[in-house]
Amino acid sequence: MRILVTNDDGIDAIGLHVLARAMQTIGKVTVIAPDQEYSGCSAALWPMSGVKPEAYRASIDGIDEEEVWALKGPPGLCVALACLGAFNGSFDLVVAGINPGTNLGRSINHSGTLGACITARSYGISGIAISQMVDTMVPTVRRQPADNAEEATESQTAQHRNKQHSNSGETKQNDDSWDDDNLQQITDLVTQEWHTAAEIAVSAIKGLVSVASDDPVVMNINVPNRKLSEIKGWKRTEIGVDPLRVIQKATLELRSGHINTYDVKLSKGEKVEQPIHTDGGAVLSGWVSVSWLCRLEQEASVQRAGQLSAESRLDKLFASDTTANTR
DSSP: OEEEEEOSSOTTOHHHHHHHHHHTTTSEEEEEEESSOOTTOTTOOOOOSSOOOOEEEOOOTTSOGGGEEEESSOHHHHHHHHHTTTTTSOOSEEEEEEEESBOOGGGGGTOHHHHHHHHHHHTTOEEEEEEEOOOBOOSSOOOOOOSSHHHHHHHHHHHHHHTTOOOSSSBOSSSSOOSGGGGGGSBOGGGOOHHHHHHHHHHHHHHHHTSOOSSOOEEEEEEOSSOGGGOOEEEEOBOOSSOSEEEEEEEEEEOTTOSSOEEEEEEEEEEOOOOTTBHHHHHHTTEEEEEEEOOOOOOOOOOOTTHHHHHHHHHHHHHHHHHHHTO
16 A cells, blocks of 8 residues: 655654654555645645646655655645656555644634645545644743654754744644744644554554545544543544634734735634534543545535525526527
């Protein structure tokens, strides 16, 4: 089995490295990931007009150097080009993550992690997204030893990069540390239990691929930031309406010293209560959330306000056009 591993945080993200090494217990791994941050890009591909994507050789400890690529483009494009044969043949599975921060509720519409999996399904391949809750960092930085020197270095790199993240779509933190006023309290990825998420992903994926199927799926796994022994178990969950915390308002403020330049200020609301049967409620309560995403399909013939009126106007438009053409 050939497995494509990608993410939306970039080729240097520690979660990607841990996941790629773990996936080697299941099959042959090829890593194709963006060369920079693409969180919140959903299933975007590329401005195809006049722009050519570029791929570069990269390296990840423990992965065959011939099987690691960085692509100048979002994760959806990484998957699309791989499925089109750009990287030496076809793939059997796409796994995206480990995302530092949950992908829950309506934020999944904007997630680059999920976007990679949705793109995979459009090419007839199952996609599994694995994300993990991130704890907010207090100003007095906590430090715990990493499993090895390589991961300690990667953690420092990821932590520095994470301070430049915006909260565009994905819930990168579980508290209020996403805005510019709180950069000193972003996230402490040194305390991240990456191997918990990786072990859960391996277990679920081994089960998924053990049964042959021609119907590709998108599986969304969200994991608490705890040791495996501290997690209560798993739940198949509904996709909640809201992420853990929503942005309530956006305003424009004239930038000092400028005439036509405005800063966008985002106001966040209180934490949203999450029922236990939803993805967010399960993770907040210490459970692993597993959700299965359906395809975007035509809605059943439900009569909604304005629907009949819109269709009636179209009937009249083409009826008058047909009459004019027969004269």
